[in-house]
Amino acid sequence: MPEILLQYQDEIWRSIGETMVMVGVSIAAAILVGLPVGTLLYLCRKGQIYENPVVFSTLNLVVNIIRSFPFLLLVVFLIPFTRLVIGTAIGTAAATVPLSIIAIAHYSRLVEQSLLDVPRGVVEAAISMGASGKDIIFKFLYVEARSGLVLGLTTSIISFISYSTIMGVVGGGGIGDFAIRYGYQQFKTDLMMYMILVMIILVQLIQFTGTTIARKIDKR
Amino acid sequence: MISLHNVSKNFAGFQAVRSVNLTIPQSEIHGIIGASGAGKSTLLRLMNLLELPDTGEVVVNGQPLTSLKERKLRQARMSIGMIFQQFHLVLNKTVYENVDVSLKLGGMPKAQRQKRVMECLQFVGLENLKDKYPAQLSGGQKQRVAIARALANKPQVLLCDEPTSSLDPDTTIGILGILEDINKNFGVTIVLVSHEMDVIQSICHRVTVMADGGIYDTVSIKPKGISKVSSDPRNFFEQLKKGGEADDA
Numbered sequence: 001m002p003e004i005l006l007q008y009q010d011e012i013w014r015s016i017g018e019t020m021v022m023v024g025v026s027i028a029a030a031i032l033v034g035l036p037v038g039t040l041l042y043l044c045r046k047g048q049i050y051e052n053p054v055v056f057s058t059l060n061l062v063v064n065i066i067r068s069f070p071f072l073l074l075v076v077f078l079i080p081f082t083r084l085v086i087g088t089a090i091g092t093a094a095a096t097v098p099l100s101i102i103a104i105a106h107y108s109r110l111v112e113q114s115l116l117d118v119p120r121g122v123v124e125a126a127i128s129m130g131a132s133g134k135d136i137i138f139k140f141l142y143v144e145a146r147s148g149l150v151l152g153l154t155t156s157i158i159s160f161i162s163y164s165t166i167m168g169v170v171g172g173g174g175i176g177d178f179a180i181r182y183g184y185q186q187f188k189t190d191l192m193m194y195m196i197l198v199m200i201i202l203v204q205l206i207q208f209t210g211t212t213i214a215r216k217i218d219k220r
Numbered sequence: 221m222i223s224l225h226n227v228s229k230n231f232a233g234f235q236a237v238r239s240v241n242l243t244i245p246q247s248e249i250h251g252i253i254g255a256s257g258a259g260k261s262t263l264l265r266l267m268n269l270l271e272l273p274d275t276g277e278v279v280v281n282g283q284p285l286t287s288l289k290e291r292k293l294r295q296a297r298m299s300i301g302m303i304f305q306q307f308h309l310v311l312n313k314t315v316y317e318n319v320d321v322s323l324k325l326g327g328m329p330k331a332q333r334q335k336r337v338m339e340c341l342q343f344v345g346l347e348n349l350k351d352k353y354p355a356q357l358s359g360g361q362k363q364r365v366a367i368a369r370a371l372a373n374k375p376q377v378l379l380c381d382e383p384t385s386s387l388d389p390d391t392t393i394g395i396l397g398i399l400e401d402i403n404k405n406f407g408v409t410i411v412l413v414s415h416e417m418d419v420i421q422s423i424c425h426r427v428t429v430m431a432d433g434g435i436y437d438t439v440s441i442k443p444k445g446i447s448k449v450s451s452d453p454r455n456f457f458e459q460l461k462k463g464g465e466a467d468d469a
C-alpha cells in the first residue's frame with residue numbers, strides 16, 4: 001500500500017462513505033420517484049393508455065428544464081429549497097437534495113425511452129385480455145422493458161457518481177471533492193491519481209454488473 | 221354472438237369503417253376478407269373495443285360493450301380472445317408464463333391456473349415447450365402459444381387478425397386445424413380476418429366481403445376443408461409454370 005494512501009486513509013474512507021451516501025440516495029430517488037415519473041411520461045403520451053396532453057407536457061417540460069440546467073447552477077438555484085427540506089444547505093445530507101432531483105429527471109427520461117421500445121402490440125394484447133392499467137404496467141410493460149430499465153439505471157448511476165464529485169461546493173464531500181482539495185489544490189498529484197483510479201474502478205464495476213444483469217434477464 | 225349496429229370509425233377524418241351492421245351467431249366461423257385498407261382489422265378491433273367506435277353499438281355475448289363501465293368492459297374482454305398476425309407474446313415470459321398471465325388477470329388461484337395452463341398447452345400441442353421463451357420458437361409455435369393464451373379464460377368468442385399471414389402453408393394448415401377444433405369442441409364463435417381466399421374458404425361458414433370501410437356483401441359458404449390450402453410443392457410449381465407461360469405469351 002503506497003504510503004500516501006495510508007497517511008490519508010481516514011479521509012479517504014470518509015470520502016468514499018460520503019460518495020456512497022450521495023449516490024445511494026440518488027439511486028433510491030431514481031427508483032422510487034424517477035421510475036413512476038418515467039412511466040407516467042410514457043402512459044400520458046399521445047396514443048398511450050392514459051393519453052393526457054396536460055400531464056404529459058407539464059412533466060415533459062419540468063424534466064427538460066431540470067436537465068438543461070448546468071448542474072452546478074442547479075445546486076445553487078436549489079439552495080433555498082434544500083434549506084427548507086434539510087434545515088441546512090451545507091453538508092452531505094444537503095447535497096443529496098439537488099442530486100436526487102437531477103437523478104429523478106435523468107432516470108425518468110431513460111425509463112420513458114425503455115417503455116417506448118416495448119412493441120405496441122404487446123400492450124394491445126394485454127388490453128384484449130382484459131388487463132387493467134396496473135396489470136399492463138407490472139405484468140407486461142416492466143417485464144418486457146426490464147433489461148432496458150436496468151441498463152438505463154446503470155447509465156444513470158454512473159452519471160450520479162459524476163454529479164456527486166462536484167458537491168464539494170456545498171460541503172458535500174465525497175471522493176471527487178477529496179481528490180480536488182487534497183490532490184489538486186495541495187499538489188499531491190499521486191493522491192489525485194489514486195482517487196481517479198478509485199472512480200474508474202467503481203464505474204467499471206457498476207457498468208459490468210449492469211450489463212451482465214441486463215443480458216441475463218433479456219430473453220428477447 | 222356478436223352484433224354490430226351502425227358502427228363507424230374514423231381516424232383523423234379518414235373513414236375506416238362506415239356504418240356497419242353485422243350479426244355473427246354463436247358458434248359460427250365468420251370470415252372477413254377484402255383488399256388492404258378495406259377496414260378489416262379496424263372492424264375486428266371494434267368487436268372488443270380495442271378501437272372505440274364513433275357511432276353505433278357493439279354487443280358481444282349479450283353484453284353491450286359500448287355502454288359498459290371500464291371494470292365491466294375488462295371482464296367482458298376476458299370472454300373475447302384475440303390473436304394477431306405478429307403474435308404479440310411477451311418475449312421475456314416463458315411459454316407457460318405467457319398463458320398463465322391471462323389467468324392471473326382474472327384472479328384465478330395458482331393451483332387452478334397450473335391445471336388450466338397445462339390443459340391449454342396440451343390442446344395446442346406445446347406442453348413440452350412450456351419452459352422455452354418465444355425467441356426460441358418457430359412462427360407456428362408462437363401462434364399456438366398465442367392461441368393457448370387466448371383460450372385460457374374459456375372465451376365464447378375468438379377474434380383472429382390475419383393469424384396465418386406470416387406463416388408458411390404447412391404451418392397455416394396446422395393453425396387452421398386448431399381454430400376449427402376450437403370451434404367444433406367448445407362452440408367458440410370465431411371471426412377470421414384474412415386477405416387469402418384459400419384460408420377463408422377452408423373453414424368459414426359465412427364470409428363478409430369488405431370494401432372502403434363498408435360491407436360489400438355477406439355470403440354463406442360450404443367450408444372446403446383445410447386440406448385445400450395448398451402446401452403441396454407441386455402446387456407452387458404449377459402456379460409458377462402458369463406465371464411463366466403468361467410471361468411467354
Ligand SMILES: Nc1ncnc2c1ncn2[C@@H]1O[C@H](COP(=O)(O)OP(=O)(O)OP(=O)(O)O)[C@@H](O)[C@H]1O
Pocket residue numbers: 231232234235236254255256257258259260261262263415
Ligand atoms: N390507428 C390508425 N390511425 C390512422 N389510420 C388508421 C389507423 N388504423 C387504420 N387506419 C387506416 O384505416 C384504413 C383501414 O385500416 P385496416 O387496418 O382496418 O385495414 P385492413 O383491411 O385490415 O388492411 P390490411 O389488409 O392491410 O391489414 C387504412 O386506410 C388505414 O390506413
Ligand SMILES: [Mg+2]
Pocket residue numbers: 260261262382
Ligand atoms: Mg389488417
